Amino acid sequence: MVDAVVRTEKPATSRRTPAGGAPTAPHSAAEAAEPRINVAEVTDLLLGTWADTRREAREMIKDPAFWNIEGQTVAEQRERVLGQLRLIVDAGAAARSYPPEYGGLGNNGANIAGFEELVLADPSLQIKAGVQWGLFGSAILQLGTKKHHDKWLGDAASLALPGAFAMTETGHGSDVAAVGTTATYDAETEEFVIHTPFRGAWKDYLGNAALHGRAATVFAQLITGGVNYGVHCFFVPIRDESGAFLDGVGGEDDGVKGGLNGIDNGRLHFDHVRVPRENLLNRYGDVAPDGSYSSEIDSPGRRFFTMLGALVQGRVSLDGSATTASALALYIAVTYGNQRRQFDSGSGTSEVVLLDYGRHQRRLLPRLATAYAQAFAHDEFLKKFDGVFSGRSDTDAEREDLETLAAALKPLSTWNALDTIQEAREACGGSGFLAENRLVGLHHDLDVYTTFEGDNNVLLQLVGKRLLSDYGRQFKGKDTAALARYAVGQTAGKVFHNAGLRQLGQSVTDFGSTARSVELGLREEQQRELLTTRVHTMVADVAGRLRPASKLSPAEAAALFNENQSDLIEAARAHGELLQWEAFTDAIHRVSDDGTLQVLTWLRDLFGLSLIEKHLAWYLLSGRLSAQRAGAVSRYIGRLCTRLRPHAQDLVDGWGFAPEHVRAPIASGAEQERQDEARAYMAALAASGNAPVSEKSLKKK
Structure with missing residues (x-):
C-alpha cells in the first residue's frame, strides 16, 4: 500500500478525509475503500473506435528513432524529422486514407487516429506527416481526379514526391x-x-x-x-x-x-x-x-466551401492530437504530484504529497475531466468524419455538420492544451521547467495549433453563424402571432424557470444543506438543462439583436454584427462545451463495470460543474442560479476533487501510455525513489539518537 508507513494510528473520521488531514489522505482507491475503475476498460473507452490502429501507432513509436532530441539545432531537427517520415513509410503506416492502389488502406478514420498518436513521439513529426499526407497528398486525392491520382498520389504516399x-x-x-x-x-x-x-x-x-x-x-x-x-x-x-x-x-x-x-x-x-x-x-x-x-x-460560395470542406481532416486531427498532448501533460503532473512531497502538516508528520493539497487537486483534476470529455467528443467527431469521407454518409447535411463540429471542437481542445500544459508545468515546479520532462517543449510545439487550420476565434464565428441559421429556421414560414407567442415565452423564462432545477433551487432546506442540495440537484439532467439553456439563450439574444440588420444598409448591418461578434463567439464556445459534455455522458452510459461507472460519473460531474462555475457570472446575471447556489457549486467541485483524488493515478493510467511514450524522468518513478531515500535517511537518523536538536524545541523548554 502506497505510503502505508506514514499512516496515523488514530482512527479515521471518514473514508475520504482520514484523521490527521492531508498527510494521511488516501492515495489510491484501495486505500480509500472505494470502487476502483477498471483501467483496461477505460483505456479501451479512451482509445475509441480505432483503438487497434492507435495501439499499432504507439507500438511503432516506442522506437527511439522517432523521439525528439532536445537541444538539436534547427538543421539537425529538420533532417531527423525527414528521416522519421521515411521510417513511417517503411513501417507501412503512411497515408492510410489513400486507396490501396496508391499505397494506402482506404481507411479514413484509422488514418487520422494513427496520425494523432505521433504527437507522443514528436509534435514536429506529427505535423510534418500531416503536411505531406494530410494536406499536400490529400489535396491531390480530394480535389483532384483519377488522372491526378495516377500521376502523383503514389509518389506522395511513398515520399518520393515531398510537397x-x-x-x-x-x-x-x-x-x-x-x-x-x-x-x-x-x-x-x-x-x-x-x-x-x-x-x-x-x-x-x-x-x-x-x-x-x-x-x-x-x-x-x-x-x-x-x-x-x-x-x-x-x-x-x-x-x-x-x-x-x-x-x-x-x-x-x-x-x-x-x-x-x-x-x-x-x-x-x-x-x-x-x-x-x-x-x-x-x-x-x-x-x-x-x-x-x-x-x-x-x-x-457553395463551391468554395465544398472545396475547403474536402480538407477538413486537418482540424479533425488537431482536435485529437491536442487532446492527447493534454493527457500526456496531465499524466506527468499527476504522477509527479502523487510522489513529490513538500511541507509538513505542522504537526511533525512527514512532508505532504502534492496531490493531497486541495489546491493541487483543483489545478489538475478539472483539467483531467476536460481531457476525458475531449477524448470522447473527438471519437464521435472522428466517426462522423469517417462516415462522410468513406462515402457511407456523404450528404450535404452531413458535410455541413462535420464542418461545424470541426470548427466547434478544434478551438476548445487546442486552447485547452495550452492551458493544461502550462498548469501541469507549474504544478511540477522547477522540474517541470526542465526540457527533459517535456512540458516546456510540448507547450512550445502546441502553441501554433490554435491558429493552424484557421484561427480559433474565426472558426467559432463560423459555428455561431450556423447556430443563428438553425435558430432562424425555427421561424421560417411562421406568422406574426406565432413569433409573438414565442417572444412572450422567452421573456417569461419558460425554457428554464418551469424546469425542476428552478424548483430545486427554491427548496434547498428540504435536503438539509446547500451542499447536499447541489449534489442531488445538479446531476445529469440538471447539468444538461443548465448547459443547454445557456446555448439557446445566448443564441436567441444575439439573434434578437441582429434582427434589424435586414432593414439596414450593408455598412450599418456590418457594424451591428461587429457589435455582437464577441457574444456570438461565446455562444459558439458554449455550444462546443455542450457537445463535449454530451459525448462524455454518452460514453459513461456504455460502461459496464460498476466501479468504473461510479468514478467516471463523478469525473463527468466535475467537468459539467466546472463549466457552470466558469460561467457563473452569466448564470447569476441571467437569473439561472441564485447567489447561494452559485457558491455551493464551487464548494461541491472541491468535494468532487477530494472524492476523485484517490482515483487520480488510475484515471491518468487509463490513457494507456507506456514509459516510451512519456519519457519524463519525474513521471518514471525516480521521484518516488528520491523521496523514499530521503525518508529512510531521516528515519534512520532519528533512530540513531544522533539527530541534531531543533532550535524550536529548545525555545519551548
Missing part, C-alpha cells in the same frame, strides 16, 4: 477566399499562369517549403476569359531533383519558430510560372481547352 500545401498567404490566413495569388488561363498555350502580384500574396508558413518540397498544391484565384471564378487548387512543381528552385519560383526560409522546429516552414512566390491546364485539380471545377469554365456546383 507543400500552399494556401496561407502573408496577407491572408484564415480568409482564404481573398488570397492574392492568381492562376490566369492562357487558351493559346493551354496553360495556367501562376503569379503572386504583390508581397502580401506570397505563400507563407508552409511546411516543406523551405527545404524539402519539390511540388506544391497552390490555392489561387482562377481567372479565365476575364472572369474570376474564385479560389481553386493547382499542382505546381517548385524544385528540381537537386533541390534548386525552378524558373519563376522563389522563396525564403521562415527560420526559427517558437516551436515545431523540425518542420522546414517557408515562403513561396511565383513570377508568371506556367503549368499545364491538366494541373488544375478539377474535381469541383474545370476549364476546357478553349477557356470555358464548368462546375457541377453553380453557387460560387
